[in-house]
Amino acid sequence: GHADLDKIKDAKIIFVVGGPGSGKGTQCERIVAKYGYTHLSSGDLLRAEVASGSDRGKQLQAIMQKGELVPLDTVLDMIKDAMIAKADVSKGFLIDGYPREVKQGEEFEKKIGKPCLLLYVDAKSETMVKRLLKRGETSGRSDDNEETIKKRLDLYYKATEPVIAFYESRGIVKKVDSELPVDEVFVQVSQAIDSLK
């Protein structure tokens, strides 16, 4: 209810957006270590539901295997519940892999709150493919295969890149160059977060 959401009001909300395999999760881990923010990966939340073996998880698994987007309300409810669960202890939230389309951003703002920063993790599509295929050797993720990767990339350019343009117009986008080594990317990430205050 409202009391739950009130607790989130003062926490910073950062959207972490970038293509599949761009390095969002990697940078989020670093942010958690340095700033103590709470990391919520929408993909991880969905994979946890799949792992639970529930009926809903089975439906999600089929969608994710195809590289398509799961229904907006499903993801948003999961993120909201996870935020409420951490509201007492969290000064900031990293929302990783969400919004995937402009509509998802609009719904998030209506139901939860406004982001103060959109961290845009930018890498070339060849780089992302290479990293995902490498990750696929050990990730066990059923979507880290060549065919699904291609679909995820197409959907990223079609549906998710417009999200970045949408928040550009609000002046809250900071782009980091994720072609660089992880440490150097993190220098740029830190600058973006330090400039918040």
Ligand SMILES: Nc1ccn([C@@H]2O[C@H](COP(=O)(O)OP(=O)(O)OP(=O)(O)O)[C@@H](O)[C@H]2O)c(=O)n1
């Ligand atoms: N807001 C979201 C987040 C994830 N997904 C589904 O979950 C899959 C995996 O999402 P995610 O883990 O975020 O993957 P990517 O961003 O593609 O890559 P990565 O894990 O490498 O960040 C997506 O392809 C999609 O089917 C979704 O529908 N909606």
Ligand SMILES: Nc1nc2c(ncn2[C@@H]2O[C@H](COP(=O)(O)OP(=O)(O)O)[C@@H](O)[C@H]2O)c(=O)[nH]1
């Ligand atoms: N060379 C290099 N590899 C990276 C970098 N960031 C992530 N990776 C690797 O790329 C893969 C995808 O990274 P991940 O953080 O899972 O990306 P996400 O899909 O955006 O969450 C992982 O295997 C990482 O080890 C980077 O800055 N440089």
Ligand SMILES: [Mg+2]
């Ligand atoms: Mg990830």
